[in-house]
Amino acid sequence: MQIPVLSSARISILMLAISALFLVAIEQSLGCPFCAAVGLTFSQEIKQSEAAVIARLVEPPPASALGPNAEGPLPQAKFEVVDVLKGEDLLRSTNLLDANTLIDAIMLEATAPGNLYLIMGIEPPEFIWSNPIAINQRAVTYLKKLEQLPESGPDRLAFFQQYLEDKDDVLARDAYDEFAIAPYDDVRGLENRMDPTALLQWIKTPRIPSNRRRLYATMLGICGTPAYAAEIEKILLGEDLGDDSSDLRSGLDALIACYVVLVGPTGLDLIDKLFLDRSSRDIPFTETYAAVMALRFLGEESETIPRERVLESLRLLLNEPKLADLVIADLARWQDWSVIAKLTTIYVNATPENIFVREPIVNYMKACPLPEAARALVKLREIDPEAVRRAATLAGLAGLTTTTEEDLPTEQPSATPVRLADVVADDVTTDRSMVVSTGSQPAAEGSQPGEGPILQPTNVPSTKSSLRWIFWLVLVVIVAFLSRYLLHSGKRDTAG
Incomplete structure (x- = not known):
């Protein structure tokens, strides 16, 4: 059987798409705390390309090539260059700016000639062109202004703020994505140029997507006053929302943060009652x-x-053993060592339904510099050695600690405990899907922590930094695989 070989052009497009995917993921890890970018911004796409043009459709793809049963190569359309956004010298050297020279680009829709499109290209001089993006004259003006903007900062965001919820959804989406990837400090720097009334109105509009509602709630928390908190409180309470309740309460995390910032510390009393104190009612x-x-x-x-x-x-969730793992890493990261006894009890009394809580408890004890934690850790290992091993493995994979289960001392050392670094992983030590292995059984009631050693926690890297390196590592592996595949494909073609 003959194995189909990807062409070099398709390999290039695939590699570019993968690069774009990882760029979006990395940018999201650094940007607005509650916002997820929908895709690459126009600025990012143009930056990745070697040429970008405004082009007019001259010849649409043939209708026969667009049908569901069409065979053969993907349909292409012909375009003439109207304006150049990037790569003018490259385009001129390949005669693509000549009046009679047209661009061939893949197009999968039937449309009338004369419409404008944004098209980007890589790998000159032949050029591989992106799928055309339909734009209007306002979008052309928008695109031409992008290169004049600062690389980052509030002044850059001030331009995009004008296009939030623009009537042209292409521009509104790009403006949102620019905010989504912007550092929070940049967004905060725009405080005096925001319109809190417009932001509140958008938050209260049911049709607004949840990701945009999150952005607007974040912005309102920056520029609003306590007077706006009453409207947010109605949404949190679900009062008089009618059929729009689920839509208006989407983006709940940002709405909660917005409310507390506007009200102040006392606002957390309502949040505790509505969402965290589960002792008297069921909360989703x-x-x-x-x-x-x-x-x-x-x-x-x-x-x-x-x-x-x-x-x-956060400590309220320790009263709900099934949910305690949500906050244990946060308590450790912020060096709250007041719950050693509480966590020991949760570990001892863990049932098959919440056995997964043991790993984050182990890592909390390892991170804690107090002798009580070291003594508790020895007892935890006696109760469930497999949980201690798993915790060490998970933490090691994340680069959080170099201590393994076998490294735990059995005699009291004389060293002074070391303070914990600021970051302990939020996610790696919290795994609800952990398989319960042999030896991971609930302990008998009444077990108490015994005497034990003092552990010296190691410095831990930023989760955000580790995430960035993981993204790049995966990207390098994928690109290496594709390059090897292309090399072997070329050899087979030559041999044939």
């Missing part, structure tokens, strides 16, 4: 998780909400 997990995400943001970014008050809210 998604709402509790949204509250935790908001608290993480407040603990890291807010200058007006004391971290100790944030920790007080």
